[in-house]
Amino acid sequence: MSLILCPRRRDVAEMLYTQHHSWLQGWLRKKLGCAHGAADIAQDTFLRLMASRDLLMLQEPRAFLTRTATRLLIDDARHKKIEALYLEELAAQLEHAHAPDPAKMLEAVRALAYLVSVLETLPEKPRQAFLMAQLEELGHDEIASRLSVSSRMVRKYLVQALVHCHDALEQVQP
Amino acid sequence: MSELAHQPAHEAEARAATVRATIVRQAAEWLVLLASREASAADEAAFNAWMAADPAHARAVGAMRGFVGKLNSAAGDASQRAVLRQALHKPSNSRGWRGAAAAMLLLGAMIGGWQLFNPWSAIFADLRTDTAEWKNEVLPDQSHLALASATAVDIKFSAHERKVALLKGEILVDVAPDPQRPFVVQTPHGTMRALGTRFVVTLTDNGTTLTMLHSKVEARADGQEDARVVMAGEQVVLSPAHVSTPVAIDAEGVAAAWSAHQLMVQDQPLNQVLDSLWRYRRGIVMYRNTDMDAMHVSALLPLEDTDRALQLLASSFPLRIRHLTPWLTWVEKVEKPAPADQVSNGPAQGS
Numbered sequence: 001m002s003l004i005l006c007p008r009r010r011d012v013a014e015m016l017y018t019q020h021h022s023w024l025q026g027w028l029r030k031k032l033g034c035a036h037g038a039a040d041i042a043q044d045t046f047l048r049l050m051a052s053r054d055l056l057m058l059q060e061p062r063a064f065l066t067r068t069a070t071r072l073l074i075d076d077a078r079h080k081k082i083e084a085l086y087l088e089e090l091a092a093q094l095e096h097a098h099a100p101d102p103a104k105m106l107e108a109v110r111a112l113a114y115l116v117s118v119l120e121t122l123p124e125k126p127r128q129a130f131l132m133a134q135l136e137e138l139g140h141d142e143i144a145s146r147l148s149v150s151s152r153m154v155r156k157y158l159v160q161a162l163v164h165c166h167d168a169l170e171q172v173q174p
Numbered sequence: 175m176s177e178l179a180h181q182p183a184h185e186a187e188a189r190a191a192t193v194r195a196t197i198v199r200q201a202a203e204w205l206v207l208l209a210s211r212e213a214s215a216a217d218e219a220a221f222n223a224w225m226a227a228d229p230a231h232a233r234a235v236g237a238m239r240g241f242v243g244k245l246n247s248a249a250g251d252a253s254q255r256a257v258l259r260q261a262l263h264k265p266s267n268s269r270g271w272r273g274a275a276a277a278m279l280l281l282g283a284m285i286g287g288w289q290l291f292n293p294w295s296a297i298f299a300d301l302r303t304d305t306a307e308w309k310n311e312v313l314p315d316q317s318h319l320a321l322a323s324a325t326a327v328d329i330k331f332s333a334h335e336r337k338v339a340l341l342k343g344e345i346l347v348d349v350a351p352d353p354q355r356p357f358v359v360q361t362p363h364g365t366m367r368a369l370g371t372r373f374v375v376t377l378t379d380n381g382t383t384l385t386m387l388h389s390k391v392e393a394r395a396d397g398q399e400d401a402r403v404v405m406a407g408e409q410v411v412l413s414p415a416h417v418s419t420p421v422a423i424d425a426e427g428v429a430a431a432w433s434a435h436q437l438m439v440q441d442q443p444l445n446q447v448l449d450s451l452w453r454y455r456r457g458i459v460m461y462r463n464t465d466m467d468a469m470h471v472s473a474l475l476p477l478e479d480t481d482r483a484l485q486l487l488a489s490s491f492p493l494r495i496r497h498l499t500p501w502l503t504w505v506e507k508v509e510k511p512a513p514a515d516q517v518s519n520g521p522a523q524g525s
Contacts, residue, residue: 085260087458087502089253102460102496102504108254115245116261131262133209134242135249140210155206162202165241166234 013050016061021046024065031073041076045069075117082113118168122161129154130161200224201234205242302326303343305456306478308435317357318348320432323454323477331355343453344376346387346432364395364412369403374428378449381413387425393417437475437483444469444491448505455480458502465507 024045028038045068052064086109119127129147132138140158144151204221207213225232248254301321303309309321313329315336321327325343336357338347349357349368357368359375363382366375371389375382384393386406394401397415404410408420423440431438437454439447445466452459454477469491475483484495484503496504 082257082261083502085257086253089256091458102502105502108248108251111244111248112254112257112261115248115258118241119262127262131259134245135255135258155210158206158209159199159202162205162238162242163198166198166202166237169237169241 013046016049017046020061020065023062024069027066028069028073041069041072044072048072075113078117078120079109079113082116083109086112118165121168122164125149126157126160126164129157133158194230197228197230198234201231201238205235205238300327300329306454306480313350315352315355315357316350318350320346320348322346322432340375340377340382342377344374346372346374348372361412362396363414364393364398364417366412367392367394367401372429374432381411383409383411385409385423385425385428387429431474435477437477438473439475440472441470442472443467444471444487447471447473447475447487451475451477451480451483454478455503459484459505460502461505462507466505469507 021042025038025042028041029035032038032041045065048068049061049065086105090105119130122130125147129143132143132146133140138146140151140154144154147154149157204224207217208221225235245258248258301309301311301319303321303323303325305324307323309325311319311321313319313336314331317336319327319338322344325345326341327345328339328341330337330339332355334355336352336355337360338345338358339360345359347357347359347368349371351370359366359368361375361377361382363377366373366384369390369392371391372387373391374385374387376385384391384404386404386408388406390403390405392401393404393410393412395412395415395417398417402410402417402420404420407422407425409423410420411418424438427438437447437450439450443466445461448459448461448466471487471491473486473490475486477483481497484505487493488495492508494506494508496506
């Protein structure tokens with residue numbers, strides 16, 4: 001996949017890179033305490049910047065860069081955590097089941113990280129209600145008694161959860 | 175003037191956003207109603223009519239069903255369901271992700287929980303080594319005890335007996351003579367009573383391997399009456415109620431490999447070799463048993479650099495090694511032999 005930029009966009013991107021790349025890397029190094037990781041995240045951040053629709057209208061490049069870099073750091077930590085949890089689960093079951101295809105495993109970690117990224121920002125009660133309904137396949141009454149709320153409230157939570165997921169999808173897809 | 179011109183456009187945009195939000199809310203309410211036991215045939219008909227009324231309705235429902243579908247397909251797999259439960263159990267707070275520290279804590283708690291129920295718990299061991307760490311200890315009786323990577327032992331010395339319990343990993347014992355107090359190594363599979371001597375004990379899930387370097391040891395499997403005397407240059411495996419027939423090994427070679435932090439294997443199935451390497455690596459090495467057990471290895475492999483050890487194996491066998499993540503290494507058999515330029519002059523040799 002290649003990114004085609006019109007000359008003007010490329011000029012802007014180049015200028016931003018020269019002016020801010022080493023600053024961002026320094027900022028990340030301080031935050032991470034690791035030069036190698038800082039270089040990787042800085043690179044990814046600039047890739048995002050270049051793909052950004054608002055590149056030409058960027059008012060405060062450094063604010064955009066730190067915001068994007070922070071989001072990438074969070075994504076990275078989430079991915080690592082999900083991966084560790086998943087490997088732990090697989091290792092626990094390895095004796096009984098055959099090991100899955102590695103490509104499928106990576107795909108599963110990505111899918112799980114995505115699902116978690118959407119659901120982790122949902123408030124506690126609606127999230128619990130939604131997971132009980134989807135993962136445990138519990139009925140509304142059962143969820144109500146487990147959360148000590150009315151069935152009406154459970155339905156409200158479930159609606160809130162679906163709206164939240166829908167809005168999260170819209171943010172990802174431009 | 176521009177302000178006047180823009181205001182209606184602004185208002186129209188805000189109104190459109192409200193309409194969109196209303197559609198999304200209605201879509202969610204329909205899906206929740208249809209999933210409940212209270213939904214009637216009339217409800218379904220009304221839903222279908224609502225869907226048909228505007229393509230935006232169907233789009234909102236489609237997006238939600240798409241997400242729920244992904245969630246359900248992950249939840250269909252027990253491992254993935256468990257990951258979702260654990261990852262989403264804590265109170266929502268995206269700031270909590272500020273590092274993998276929380277993940278490591280959680281992982282630690284899970285492992286810790288299991289170890290508390292393991293009678294051969296290594297948590298409170300007297301001596302232990304981390305992955306890729308070696309340690310040499312002199313015991314109070316002047317016996318020498320060397321611990322390989324990821325090893326834990328308990329030391330129990332009394333007036334009548336010197337006992338070392340191997341909880342996990344591998345040790346090399348060099349016993350100081352003491353006719354009053356026998357020296358015994360104990361594992362979940364049995365006991366090994368030293369008759370003045372030097373030997374290696376390796377604990378795996380499948381059994382305890384005893385490798386004699388010098389003199390002899392009396393090995394007794396758990397639940398077995400008779401002991402077997404194992405002589406220098408012999409190797410046996412202790413499993414419940416059974417001590418295997420001794421096989422000959424190169425005692426000097428094993429001793430030299432031990433002090434150089436190398437793994438010496440003689441005609442071993444490749445899967446066993448990979449299992450041994452695993453103890454010296456952080457993370458997981460995965461492979462299919464059926465691919466590996468037909469390949470036999472005789473090699474001297476560096477244990478302080480297991481990536482290199484894997485490369486050496488790949489240069490002699492039709493293997494592909496993929497480091498999917500720092501945690502996960504995948505080894506698989508490939509049909510074509512490795513290209514000639516990858517064959518190294520290293521110590522690994524296929525047999």
